Amino acid sequence: MEKVSAVDTDRVAVRQQFMERAIPEFVGIPAPAVSSWTTAHADLHWANLTSPLRLLDWEGWGQAPETFDSATLYAYSLLKPDTAARVRAVFPLLGSPAGLAAEATVCAQLLQTVSRGDNLTLEGPLRDWSEELRRRQSA
Structure with a gap:
């Protein structure tokens, strides 16, 4: 992931406009400021x-x-939960102020898919995560 993030590109995986619309709608907070934009795979999951x-x-x-x-x-x-805890431990920016924009964006993206009938097994954990993100935003 370090190698990917270091690649210089004009390609866009996530648009600020999406964040400004989707994060308030699906997570319930204003879109957090992005402290740094980097190159991302943008679909990094186990499959x-x-x-x-x-x-x-x-x-x-x-x-x-x-x-x-x-x-x-x-x-x-x-x-x-054990795997999620390990991912958080391996990537310490998760849970930090610097990670809030990315976390809120991913949570909003996936909650949007839930609203369309996809990823329904993730709905409960995503809603819990969105509550955590709201607490962090107001702290």
């Missing part, structure tokens, strides 16, 4: 990882808020 380690499914890569990929991997780990 896009192989052994030996390779990242698959690159069509959406581009600029996103810093920690976007780790926030995505965290989101797709929520059904396995």
Whole structure:
């Protein structure tokens, strides 16, 4: 992920306009300021990882808020609390003020998919995560 984030590109994976609309709608907070934009795979979940380690499914890569990929991997780990805790431990920007924009964006993206009938098994954990994000925003 460090190598990916260091790639210079004009491609855009996440637009500020999406964040400004979707985060208030689906997470219930104003879109947090992005402290740093970096290059992201932008669809980093367990089905896009192989052994030996390779990242698959690159069509959406581009600029996103810093920690976007780790926030995505965290989101797709929520059904396995031990795995989610490990992802948070490995990526310490998750849970920090610098990670709030990426986490809120990923949470909003996935809650939007839930509203369309997808990722329904993640709905409860995503709603819990959105509550945590609201608490962090107001702190």
